[in-house]
Every structure is written in structure tokens, then in C-alpha cells.
Amino acid sequence: MPVQKMDVFDVIVSGAGPAGATTALFLARAGKKVLLLDKEKFPRDKICADNKTWKCLDIVKELGLWKQFQKLPKAEIYGVLVASPNGSEMYTPLHEKDIAERGHWYNVKRIHFDNLLAQAAKKEKNITFKEKCAVVKPIYAVHSKTHISGVTYHDAKGKTHDAWARVVVGADGSQSPIAKAVGHSPVVKGRYATNTRAYFENVKGPMDRCELYYLKGICPGYFWIFPVDKKTCNVGIGMRPEDFERQKKSLEQILRETIALPQFKGRFKKAKQVTAFKEWGLSVLGKRRPCAGNGWVLVGDAGTFAMTFSGEGVGPSMRTGKIAAQGIVRALNENDVSARNLKKHYEDALWKILNPEVKGFRWLEFLLLNERLFDFVIAKSAKNKELIEISSRMQHDYTLSKKLVHPKTALKMLLS
Ligand SMILES: Cc1cc2nc3c(=O)[nH]c(=O)nc-3n(C[C@H](O)[C@H](O)[C@H](O)COP(=O)(O)OP(=O)(O)OC[C@H]3O[C@@H](n4cnc5c(N)ncnc54)[C@H](O)[C@@H]3O)c2cc1C
Known part of the structure; x- marks a missing residue:
């Protein structure tokens, strides 16, 4: 009987945006065999405001891509202006200590930035990168309705293929077919x-x-x-x-x-x-939602990890990619890619970092939904050195946002 040639990998990553490319690069460098699929051909555009904060830039450096990044056309960013509904404005410079430690921010068009990551993935010997290949659905393991062990995808000519792996990563953005298939659509009402x-x-x-x-x-x-x-x-x-x-x-x-x-x-x-x-x-990050299951994980927008208030998602996506890759490597090395083990090594590790940030962001959301308070805080903060300092440090550590709406701070504002 003829034996059908099977495409078998350690990990399949669906989507080669910031989340998927980062996941694939960290996995490949840890020695894992990766199939990276994207429905587009790079360079491709992505609708975005193009800002890159330290969350993103630190990982670019860690991936050894800083020299190439420096060559991209870009704007150097030294601060953020926020205006509230009544027109009050507050300019927050990046803190000088942060600039000394980590440099300033940049705005880079996504067509350039995502291409930098995609080209790096193409050069990696452990990554098989297939462009113009759209993932249609996950494949479930024999006799299982929940354990994912591969994907079905269409190539540029419309031909259908199946590929298998121990773990499938949904990195296919805010309409992720993988996230939808596992029952966690990234389109979240209200967010x-x-x-x-x-x-x-x-x-x-x-x-x-x-x-x-x-x-x-x-x-x-x-x-x-x-x-x-x-x-x-x-x-x-x-x-x-x-x-x-x-x-x-x-x-x-x-x-x-x-x-x-x-x-x-x-x-x-x-x-x-x-x-x-x-x-x-x-959709922006809210309550914790499952991002790991039997043989699958979700990263980036597929897992709804963009920050509330600003919508920053590139750095957060790359961070989920890095932590997911580390978690998957551990799970593969332990020969256990069950929901329990992937949750332990990825989802729990990620939420240890996210929990304090999400708490901080809740305060900012509270401000956004209370326009008069928002106006008041911006008008008062703009004139107050101590509050500008807090706000400045917040660009590095969002957990500090709770200080802005703390009763003690509010009292200081009223008296100032
Ligand atoms: C208007 C706007 C402004 C924003 N501004 C900023 C900003 O200034 N700074 C910031 O940090 N964040 C910003 N964000 C958020 C940021 O764009 C996202 O969080 C980020 O792109 C998420 O990266 P990702 O890799 O998860 O998803 P994407 O960047 O969406 O990448 C997903 C990839 O998956 C591919 N794909 C999709 N479906 C399939 C499929 N079926 N099969 C195979 N491949 C598939 C796509 O082609 C794409 O390459 C903004 C978002 C929006 C909408």
C-alpha cells in the first residue's frame, strides 16, 4: 500500500504577524521544528497606529534584530499627549531614567516592522515558512473532540493541505480561525x-x-x-x-x-x-480567558491581549509569543502537551505578569468611562509635577496608574 507523505512538525504557528513570528523564532532557536503559515505574502500592510514601545523594542533586541530595526524608516518618540473630552491636554514625556536604560520609543509602519520579523523567520533553519497559505480549521486527534493535532490550510492555488504537530499556535489575529474553533472568539462584546x-x-x-x-x-x-x-x-x-x-x-x-x-x-x-x-x-484585554488547551495555545490578538486605554498590541503580542514559546518548549520536553500542562507553563506564567497590569488598567478604564473625572484628572495632572512624574513612570509600569486615582492623590489634586 502506498504511504502518504505526512507534514509533521513539533509546532504549527498559524499567522506570522508580531505574535506568530516571535513565537516561531523563539521555538526555532530552542531547537523545535516549526511550520509557520500566513495567508498573506510579506511585506504586507496591517491597519495599526504603528507605535512601538519598550515591550516590543526589548524583544526585538532579544531576538538579535536591533541592527536591522535601526535601518527601518521611522519616527523617534519621546512622549505622549492625552486630551480628555473637554479639551484638557496633558503631555507626558518618557521618563529620562527609562530613556537612559532602554532608549526612546519609535513609530514604524507595520509594513516594514512585520516584514523584519517575517524575513528573520524565513532565515531560521528550523522554520518552514509558507506564505499565501490560509489556515481553515484545526485537525483533531483521532478519537478526540478536543485535542488539536494539526491544521487544514489552503495554498495560493486553492489546493487543500493537512499538516500535523504536537502543538498548534493560534497567532492569526483578531479574526483567528483557531480561536473561534476552540470556542474563544477574539471578538469580545463590549471590548x-x-x-x-x-x-x-x-x-x-x-x-x-x-x-x-x-x-x-x-x-x-x-x-x-x-x-x-x-x-x-x-x-x-x-x-x-x-x-x-x-x-x-x-x-x-x-x-x-x-x-x-x-x-x-x-x-x-x-x-x-x-x-x-x-x-x-x-478587542482589548479584559478578564482572563483561556489561552491554552489540549495541544493548542493562543497568542497576540487571537488571545485578545492588546492593552485597554491605548490599544497597544504589538509589544503585548510579542510578549505572549515569547512566553508561549518558552511554555511550549517545556511541555514538549516533558512530553505532555495536555491542557493542564500548557496552561501551567504558558497561561499561568503569562497571567502572573498580566494580573498587576490589568488591575492598573482597570483604573484607566474607569477614567475613560467617567468623562468628568477624566477631564478633572487630566486638567489637574497637566499642572502637577508629581503627577506628571507618576504618569511618566507609568509608560514603563502601568501598575502605577492606580496611584493616579488613589484617594490620597485625588485629595492632593483637589488642594492643588
Ligand atoms: C487601528 C489600530 C491601531 C493600532 N495601533 C497600535 C499601535 O500603535 N501600537 C501597538 O502596539 N498596537 C497597536 N494596535 C494593535 C496591534 O495592531 C495588534 O495588537 C497586533 O497587530 C497583534 O499582532 P498579532 O500578530 O497578534 O496579529 P496580526 O498583526 O493581526 O497578525 C496576524 C497574522 O495572521 C495572519 N492570518 C490571519 N488569518 C489567517 C489564517 N486563516 N491563516 C493564516 N494566517 C492568517 C495575518 O495575515 C497576519 O499576518 C492597533 C490596532 C488597530 C486595529
Whole structure:
């Protein structure tokens, strides 16, 4: 009887964005045989605001890609401007101690950044990287309805293939077919925002900061202007669908109206829109949800790990990729890829880090949902050196956000 040739790997990673490429690179360097599949061909665009904080940059360095990263077109970022619904503004510079230790932030277009990771994955001898291959569904182990042992995917010619592995990683973003198949859709009601963005040249204003405007009618979503190189800005808006549907307007319409507001009109007078508006949805991190099961794990947006308040997801995704890879290596070495063991080595290890951050973020969410308090905190903090210092350190350690809404701090604000 002819024997069918089988594609068998230690790990299959579905999706080669920041989460998937990072997972694959760490696994490969630990000696594991990886099949990395992506439905697109790199370089490919991804709708994003393009900011890269230390969470991301530290891992780029750890992966030995810093030299290549330095060659990418980018903007150097030294601080963040946040405006509350009544127009109060607070500029928070990155803290000088953090800059001395870790450098500043950068904004880099995703088409360049993701390609850097993808090309690094292509060079890795333990990674078989197949582009234009879309994962359709997981394959379950014989006699099991829950243990995943492979995936079915379509190649560029529409041909269907099966591949097998001890562990399958869902790194396929905010519409992840793997996450949906295991019953944990990344589209989470109440935590989901639709976003649209375009690139503009010659927007007047500072090119060394990220600007986030939590405007009335848009908050808890925000309008952003993020420079990405010397003359280009990434301009966009993200809102909960129920908020813009209530206004009976499309998101693009709201973005155009925002740009035309008196406070921004002058800045866009000579600006030229150089790409079309493109939309993308994203759910942000909330309560703990399962991200490991029998033979599978979820990383990045597939596991809903983007931060609330800012929507930062590149660094958090890469971090989940790194911790998942470490957990999978341990589980494989112990020859036990059961839900219990993957949960222990990945999900529990990850949530040890996430728990204090999520608690910190809850305070920020509380502010976003209480506009008057948000206005008050921003107006008062903007003039208070101690609060700017806390806010500055918060860019490095989000657990400090609870200090901003602590009764002691509130009292100080009232008295200041
Ligand atoms: C408008 C917007 C602005 C944002 N701004 C920022 C920001 O400034 N900074 C920041 O840090 N984060 C930002 N984020 C969040 C960030 O973009 C995401 O958190 C990040 O891209 C998550 O990385 P990922 O690898 O999990 O997913 P993705 O980047 O979405 O990568 C998933 C990959 O999987 C592939 N894929 C999808 N389906 C399949 C399939 N069936 N088979 C095979 N491959 C598949 C895709 O082609 C893609 O390459 C923003 C998000 C949005 C929507």
C-alpha cells in the first residue's frame, strides 16, 4: 500500500504577524521544528497606529534584530499627549531614567516592522515558512473532540493541505480561525472597537510624540495623530461600533469631521492624504480567558491581549509569543502537551505578569468611562509635577496608574 507523505512538525504557528513570528523564532532557536503559515505574502500592510514601545523594542533586541530595526524608516518618540473630552491636554514625556536604560520609543509602519520579523523567520533553519497559505480549521486527534493535532490550510492555488504537530499556535489575529474553533472568539462584546486610519503627509505639529484625543462623542475611543517618519503621520480613529452607529455615521465620516474641527483644521490645511482609509477591528484585554488547551495555545490578538486605554498590541503580542514559546518548549520536553500542562507553563506564567497590569488598567478604564473625572484628572495632572512624574513612570509600569486615582492623590489634586 502506498504511504502518504505526512507534514509533521513539533509546532504549527498559524499567522506570522508580531505574535506568530516571535513565537516561531523563539521555538526555532530552542531547537523545535516549526511550520509557520500566513495567508498573506510579506511585506504586507496591517491597519495599526504603528507605535512601538519598550515591550516590543526589548524583544526585538532579544531576538538579535536591533541592527536591522535601526535601518527601518521611522519616527523617534519621546512622549505622549492625552486630551480628555473637554479639551484638557496633558503631555507626558518618557521618563529620562527609562530613556537612559532602554532608549526612546519609535513609530514604524507595520509594513516594514512585520516584514523584519517575517524575513528573520524565513532565515531560521528550523522554520518552514509558507506564505499565501490560509489556515481553515484545526485537525483533531483521532478519537478526540478536543485535542488539536494539526491544521487544514489552503495554498495560493486553492489546493487543500493537512499538516500535523504536537502543538498548534493560534497567532492569526483578531479574526483567528483557531480561536473561534476552540470556542474563544477574539471578538469580545463590549471590548471591541472598530478603527480606521490613513497616512497623511505634511500635517502641521510636533513629530516627536503620539497624540491621543479622547474627544466628546468618541471617548472611550480616540482620535490619533502618530508621526511615522519626517513628513508622514498615521491618522486614525477607533470607536466602539455602538457609539458611531448611534450617531448614524460611518467611522470614516466621523474621522473626516474630526479633522475639520477648528482645533485640527489648521494642522491639516496643507496636509495630503496619501493612502485610502482602511478599517480593522480589535478587542482589548479584559478578564482572563483561556489561552491554552489540549495541544493548542493562543497568542497576540487571537488571545485578545492588546492593552485597554491605548490599544497597544504589538509589544503585548510579542510578549505572549515569547512566553508561549518558552511554555511550549517545556511541555514538549516533558512530553505532555495536555491542557493542564500548557496552561501551567504558558497561561499561568503569562497571567502572573498580566494580573498587576490589568488591575492598573482597570483604573484607566474607569477614567475613560467617567468623562468628568477624566477631564478633572487630566486638567489637574497637566499642572502637577508629581503627577506628571507618576504618569511618566507609568509608560514603563502601568501598575502605577492606580496611584493616579488613589484617594490620597485625588485629595492632593483637589488642594492643588
Ligand atoms: C487601528 C489600530 C491601531 C493600532 N495601533 C497600535 C499601535 O500603535 N501600537 C501597538 O502596539 N498596537 C497597536 N494596535 C494593535 C496591534 O495592531 C495588534 O495588537 C497586533 O497587530 C497583534 O499582532 P498579532 O500578530 O497578534 O496579529 P496580526 O498583526 O493581526 O497578525 C496576524 C497574522 O495572521 C495572519 N492570518 C490571519 N488569518 C489567517 C489564517 N486563516 N491563516 C493564516 N494566517 C492568517 C495575518 O495575515 C497576519 O499576518 C492597533 C490596532 C488597530 C486595529
